[in-house]
Amino acid sequence: MSDFKLKKTRMIVVASIFWILVSFYLGDTGYSKDSFDFDNIKWETFFVFSLPVPIYWAYYWINKGR
16 A cells, blocks of 8 residues: 555544534534533434545445455
């Protein structure tokens, strides 16, 4: 595996983790300046915003197997 592909994969993993965290924040605060708490999480908002991450990785793994 070339060094460029490894660096690209690392960057995508970091971006995926960042996107999941941002999605969780948006699901928790609900697009507003509400306080951050773990009691009132809007799970449907979290799942909708974080959906691109598993779709990308599924696509990546399917194409890698070819």
